[in-house]
Amino acid sequence: MSNTRFRIGMVGAGKSCEFHVAAVKQLASGGADLELVGITDLDAARARERAEQWGTTAYADLEALVAAGANVIHVLTPPASHAAIAIMALKKNCHVLIDEPITADPEEARQIGVLAKQKRLTVGASHSLLFDPQVKQALDAVRSGELGDLVSVEILRVSEYPSFEGGTLPPWYRDAGYAFAELGVPCMYLLQELLGPIEDVDGQWTSLGGDPNLPFDDWRVSVRCKRGLGQIRLSWSSKPMQSQIVITGTRGARRVDLLAMFDGTLPRAAERLVNAFAESIRKVINVPINVWKFVRKEMSSSQGLRDLIADFYRRLAGGEPPTVTVEEARDVVHFVQKIAQAAEAEHAARLATFTRSDTVAFLVTGASGNVGKATVKRLLADGHRVRVMVRRIPEQPLPNVEYCFGNLGDRDAVDRAVQGAEVVIHLGAATKGGWPEHKVGTVIGTQNVLHACQKYGTKQLVYISSMSVVDWAGSVGKGSVTEAAELEPRPDERGAYTRAKLEAERLVVAAAAQGLPCVILRPGQIFGGGIPLINGAVARNAGGR
Incomplete structure (x- = not known):
């Protein structure tokens, strides 16, 4: 049985810390002989903000927590840092409770166990489920x-x-x-x-x-x-x-x-x-x-976590293993x-089976879509060397095609794909989901493509936009719709796809004004390759003639 008052410090002020703080405060208010000393985080501003929010004190680091009297440390950081923090706490004669997983490497967990036995201290794993x-x-x-x-x-x-x-x-x-x-x-x-x-x-x-x-x-x-x-x-x-x-x-x-x-x-x-x-x-x-x-x-x-923390301190007070x-x-x-x-x-x-050459004639983004597949097929038929950027490894990679893998929202991945490409045909865009998906897939993706094209001096960017960016209501009775047609004034009301396509097109126009060679294409009706010619829109227009 331990007569020591447990004074607790939390390392890592993320979401998990909030639940640990609440659990400790609940135990203290219920009569348990423990108290919360404070928290620390690599992000000092976040630590101060959370400490004020949770009614505790922010400290500069683990050493400061221990100097303030902490004798139990909760390790609530990303798993890669669990071992280093736990070992430091044990060396300072603190008991430790570690968020799951206990470590990212089993050898690190073994080292923690050996040190805990040497120091006769308790280490618990937060297997809260x-x-x-x-x-x-x-x-x-x-x-x-x-x-x-x-x-x-x-x-x-x-x-x-x-x-x-x-x-x-x-x-x-x-x-x-x-x-x-x-x-x-x-x-x-x-x-x-x-x-x-x-x-x-x-x-x-x-x-x-x-x-x-x-x-x-x-x-x-x-x-x-x-x-x-x-x-x-x-x-x-x-x-x-x-x-x-x-x-x-x-x-x-x-x-x-x-x-x-x-x-x-x-x-x-x-x-x-x-x-x-x-x-x-x-x-x-x-x-x-x-x-x-x-x-x-x-x-x-978070009842499971609360009960685990209560069990940890009950056993610690009773001299029992966790x-x-x-x-x-x-x-x-x-x-x-x-x-x-x-x-x-x-x-x-x-991934190692896919190689990338220093230079290539064409890069096609969005190459896994219908238009992208057709574009790649045509370029190959014309004898061009083609690189594609897709998100996942295809089940059956095309012969004579270079593959770059990644998300258009990841600037580094886009940078790798664009480097060495003479012409970039940018087809990649979100076609489903809400605004977050369209923003990253279409708007941020286009920003990243433009940035890479400017960085590497791409000879030509071909951006595939959409006819949805046109002000259709304002074009009624004004004859044929051309590239001079007004743009949609209320894209938010047309949905995430139109809004994102319009924002992306404006980014391309701005890049062109800065000297990047750009062409914007707005396909009308896309058909072929499994896409039918007659759909609802075509049928309605044909019926009105």
Whole structure:
């Protein structure tokens, strides 16, 4: 039993820190012998702003936190820096609680564990999903023997990443294994908790087109554990969003639906008819109860994290080891990284098969679209050397075509594609989604293309605009529409596509005025290559003649 008052410092003032601060304050107000010393962040301005917002103190760094009396450090920074901060805190005789994953490298986790034992200090891993109310109910059912001996556990997570807004490419789009490394951690430690120590993993990953910016948007991983087999499926290609766990035993099964805020029993086949009504009622009852608790603040959206932090300090005060040891957290990182690194290696090997010459006659952006494909086909037929910029590796690359991969919103990727191209045919643009997607795909993408063309002295830019930028209402009764026609005065009301195309066209006009050789083409009716000649607009116009 420890009589030490726990004085807590937080390193990293991001979103996770907000929940940690709230949990610590809740414990302190409930009588726990602990207090929040303050927070620190590499972004000093953010630390000061958050400290004022949360009613605490901002410090310059970890050393300042310890000098102010902190003897427990919460490490809430990106995973790549977890080890360095945790080791520094341990060397200063502080206990440590580390956000998941415990480290980005299992060897770093081993080093943390060794140092913690040498210093006789506690290191906890923030595997908060184990404390989620629905998961805890399921774990209790398993431990009580309600489901019998476990046979398998299946985890499904259908997710999506926020829209890329341009600039530096985020890590989930930059690194082929990042998506699994990020979401695979909670899945892996759930399997570890339910089925025992992990013995081996085997995975498959592919690109189904759900998120064209992800190298792989569908992952299926088999996890062999000491007491059974687990399955993980992570998808960014399915709809709707889901987060489900199905636990199957010799006496029955249980489903946990983390998004619907309920868990329910799935009966055996012989019991299904008898229990169907009961299960339906259970779901109907559980959902309102959990929602009611949420509304009354008996259960918060971060309840699992709050309960984990409470458990960490209860065990710390009682001299008990944490619920999740460093060794267990290290094993999770090891097997997650085994899959993520294999995917990274496969993707890197595929990229290495594509080479780029110093110079090329034509670059075509948006080459995976119908017009882009037709343009590339025509250029090749005319004997030209062609480079294309696309977001993902094609299943069947075209012969005699150079490939550059990347998002138009990523200036570095566009720069690599444009360098050495004599003529740039800029077809790439967003065709679906809201304003964020159109802004980055069309407006920022065009800005990046123009910047690269000016930088490398491109001989000619051909920009493919759209007839949607024309003021059609104002052109009625004025004869044929030409390039001199007025532009749409209210593009916002025409939708994101028109608004973005018009903004991009104006950027090209401005670049031309600065000396960049530019041609703007506004296709009228596009047909062929699977696109029908007769569509609604053509039929209406033909009918009016």
